[in-house]
Amino acid sequence: MGAGLNTGTVTRTENYLSIGNIAAWINDVAGVGNEDKEFMVLVNGKLEVSYYQKNLIRNTMALLHNNNLIGNLNLYENHNTGFGAQNGGIGITHLLTSHPITLKIMKITYVLFNMLLVLVLCSCKKEIKDRQDTSVQDIYVSGYQNKGAKAIATLWKNGIAAELTDGTKNAYANAVFVLNEDVYVVGNDGSKPITWKNGLSVDLPLIAGNISGAASSVYVTGSDIFIAGYQNDGNVNQAVLWKNGETVQLVNYYLVQDAKANAVYAVGNDTFVAGYQRYKTPNRDGAVYWKNRSPVALMPPGNYSVANSIFVQDNDVFVVGHEVSDGRTEAKLWKNNNAFTPLADGTTKISSAESIYISGTNIYIAGYQVNPVTNKYEAKLWENGFETILPLSDGAGFSWARAVYASGVDTYVAGYQNKNGKRIATVWKNKSAITTLTDGTNEAEANGIFVK
Structure with missing residues (x-):
């Protein structure tokens, strides 16, 4: 100087x-x-x-x-x-x-x-x-709220509700994904599987002979839109993946009699779909994920098990769900095929892991358990194996967690609480702060969450 x-x-x-x-x-x-x-x-x-x-x-x-x-x-x-x-x-x-x-x-x-x-x-x-303003995060929540006798598919952005359907049929928004400025929501409107992009609906095609279906999960990368769900021919469910509107059947029904796809994740040229398939012998639902349509069984045939959510990091595949064995329903985490870890502490007879999100080295899992003393459902968040029972609002009796998302140092869980016999769509932030999206006048649930 x-x-x-x-x-x-x-x-x-x-x-x-x-x-x-x-x-x-x-x-x-x-x-x-x-x-x-x-x-x-x-x-x-x-x-x-x-x-x-x-x-x-x-x-x-x-x-x-x-x-x-x-x-x-x-x-x-x-x-x-x-x-x-x-x-x-x-x-x-x-x-x-x-x-x-x-x-x-x-x-x-x-x-x-x-x-x-x-x-x-x-x-x-x-x-x-x-x-x-670029540092301000937007919180998107998909779900439904009842108006009159019908459920209306709903998207909340920062607590403000936007109704996606007109209330003439029961409709549900099951998942949400945001890429750039586009917001994708999937679910069903009556018996039709459906997707909404920025509020505009598009019916997802059914395989010839099928009469109904629903979309459960959505993942968008680049110009590709992957949607997992199922269709039904009037007798059995058929697990399907829609890629850019084209239907891909995931199951060989010569060996399997029933299947659903509950979650989807895409990495590079690979697509991962989690769900269950019911084998003809034995007649049990088995947790499974499909990688590029090839099934990977997570549990041997015998006990009932379901995969609810999937996340892929590096070369590791993480799946969560539950297994029923010896009269106990137990939340599970699978890592890479058959390796699985029980999540429940053993005191409850009913628990399930519904959603997984990984950020860096931190693994977040949302789900529920039934309290062995009160016999009431409790929303839970597992963080790297350590569990937290999410708090209730004043007067609420029980709760259920359906989806989890992590952004920076913050974690978000979407689900519902029950108060005076009505379900209230709810978001928990950092295990404690509670945001109720509805006032409890009508039934409502939060099914999916995305933070951007």
Whole structure:
């Protein structure tokens, strides 16, 4: 930097080599005799600082742009938390460096603390607002709410409900996925499997001879839309995958008499679908996932088991669901084919894992158990194997968790509570904060969740 530092003056201007628009909190090394605290700002190659006297906690900085004074900025000595002030169209944000930087000016050594502040020139307040809004997360929840005698498929965005159907038939929104600005919801309207894109509905095709169906899960990557669900010919369920509207049958019905697809996940050229298939011998539902239509049995034939949700990370396939054995229904986590881990603590006779989401090394699983003492259903969240019973709102009797999502340090669980005999669509955030999406006047449930 340039020379000409005169300590103790009220205001000074210096020329120095341009290193960009940088603001830095500077304090001298203890023991050199000068304890002034200064804030130095580079604007168009010039440095402008005004301050009070030694050891004052508060300093005032003059701001220049195109050599014109555009305002003053009060600064507080708290470089650990930084500054967040704005003035005259200028915003200040933080930039952390890995190591301290030492500057030598006229034989006086100054230390630039690990905290650097980047001076950002904004054209108007709207630009500042738009930049701040990108950090705000939108919470999308799919489900239903009753109006009169019928269930209406519903999408809530940040707690605001949008009805997807007209109420002439029972309709349910089972899952939601958001990519860029497009919102995809899947479910059924009466007997028809259906998908909505940005609120507009499209019927999913049925295989010839089938008369009904429902969509359970949706995953979108690039231009491909994968939807898992089932169709029915009047006698048996048939697990299907719709890819970009084309129906793919997943099961060989010479060996299997009934099947449903409950969840879908796609990675690269591979598609993974979780569900169950009922073998003809023995006559039991067995948890399964299909990779590119090839079935992978998660449990040997015999006990009843179901796969409810699937997540793929690196080369590992994680599936959750439950198994019925010896009169006990037990929540399960499968990792890579037949390796499975019981999730319940053994005190309850009924539990199930309904949804899985993985973020980094953290595995989140949502589901429920029946309390062995009260005999009431309790919504649960397992985080890396550690379980939490999600709290109830005042007056609620029991609860059920259907879906989980993690974003940053926050976890979200969607489901419902029951109060006065009515189900209330509910979202839990970070295991405690409760948001009720409905008031309990009519039945309602939250089935899926996505945070963006």
